Amino acid sequence: MTAAPLLQVEDLHVEFSTHGGIVQAVRGVNFSVDSNCTLAIVGESGCGKSVSVQSIMGLIPIPPGRISAGSARLRGREILGSNLIDGRDVRGSEIGMIFQDPMTSLNPTMTIGAQIAEPLQVHRCYGAGRAREEAIRLLDSCRIPEARKRAGQYPFEFSGGMLQRAMIAMAISCKPALLIADEPTTALDVTIQSQILDLMLDLQRETGMAIILITHDLGVVARMADEVAVMYAGKIVEHGSVDDIFYRSAHPYTCGLRSAMPVNDRSRQAELKPIEGRPPDLFSPPPGCGYAPRCPHAMNLCEREHPPEFTSGVGHYSRCWLHHEMSRQRPRELHFRAAAGEGA
């Protein structure tokens, strides 16, 4: 690959000082995302998914938060720390964001139309009238019926699904190159979820924007993602294409997540296999692999040394000692396909 990716995040470390000590929420995360591409970041609550993207957006409170290392470059320009490129704020214009809970993320005292018009006035210097017309057009393109009437209403007059559409309309108002969606459908019903996901895919097709989708629902991942990063205890433990993650899972945590979910397959009445135990305490993260205490394949080494990235295909890597060439355990149930001389 020659051209720099749209967004490249390298070695991101984020910590929070609390009364109990310093929480190392994100511990060295690398990922990149290109136009027209959807990257899903998957993991359980508290694994650092949201903190990673919020720190890129400059949304974590500093203090107590602190970005202790790393870089995030948008088209090659550093945005960590300032969020300005050439004196212009990239938040809201180059990068749009939607949140899990639209009810609390919108301003209850402003009309929906005014809230969507605001970024246009701030970032694109639109006049009030033109911004308002554009807001109505955006609501309409997010398939809100009677957009003109709806634009004059307040958030409490909208249902959850409609609010999420309004949030999307606001996030895409300045035609961002990247849309970050933090659990956009977790609070919604499956039927409404399906509508919102379709809308996001259509908008991506029209505008070519990149999407970073944070979710814990593997069904949503399978539906939306081109690439997947699986996070655990503040690190990315496996990264690959959506097919790599589902059909050639290399990390025991990925396998664990998959077998903890019911599969709708009539021929297999598989039992749910929960992942026992809890994620590690990030006040004092373990020296080795964070997943070792819960991992059925853990070796002595896993608890002492943190595994590096082992490549198992083009663009597919996992941080698991099982994939070291000298490892004697190569569990078949991991569907591990030997990296036949490809990659690094």
Next chain:
Amino acid sequence: MSALVETIGLTRYFEIGRDQRVHAVEDVSLAVAPREIVGLVGESGSGKSTFGKTLLGLYRKTAGTVRYRGETLPDRYTPADFRRLSRKMQMIFQDPYSSLNPRMTVGEIIGEGLRLHTDLSKKEVNGRVSSWLDQVGLSGDHASRYPHEFSGGQRQRIGIARAMILEPEFVVCDEPVSALDVSVQAQVINLLAELKESLGLTLLFIAHDLSMVRHVSDRMAVMYLGSLVEVGAADEVYFEPKHPYTELLVGSNPEPDPEIERKRASATIQGEIPSPVNIPPGCRFAGRCPKVMDVCRGVTPELIPLRDDDRLVACHLYT
């Protein structure tokens, strides 16, 4: 096979002002056989939880009856009815954060049922509490702690222990895993399955996660805007849905398999669940149904059995 719990035409309205009433549950008849798990699915606002609570007498019935072991339960419970019935019928709540009293220790919360309903000594109560803590995967010395010291999954286990300590026959589980992480969901589901086996429980499992309901339940009932639209064996309802609403619901459920997702034609259902206030006559789904006919807007379809099936469907396509 006679039903353990049966509702006949159960109805619950909420009055919200002059001439305004929310038709939360309307004419729902559902029978649950002993040792059966019936899953109840539907979108939010379809009346699933209200049905569960009305069934247990936590809400007063507007109309209809509830039978338990053939006995018709009173319309309005007296304290004595509650004392008698809450030993047999229990509930596990959705939100493990708001359903535990933050001022009581876990031991007090779990043991409260025993203290109210039995004459066991304090020591015996404590013994049972700690054995139940063990059974749900916590440890006996957690009894002296407060709910805020526990994670969501652990709190849900506390809620389960509280419901199970009286060894009920019938438990309504209202979205017991919706608030939990995937890996923890599996832990709680497996715990419920074990307890079901060891105690011979009968469960009404309310959830909106179709895959989970199919996995857990023997039979599945689909609810829309306060009425049942389809009831049948869980696998059959999921894989061969008959009612257009069920079909769309299953079609919107994302499968954790990229192959399936790529092949799937988008079967997105348009619109949203309408307001349950002052519902127009006819089929409640008519406004969103892709197969709607003229008759649907005038006549309310009844839940009737299909000819060669043990399936019940409320749709004019099958009448």
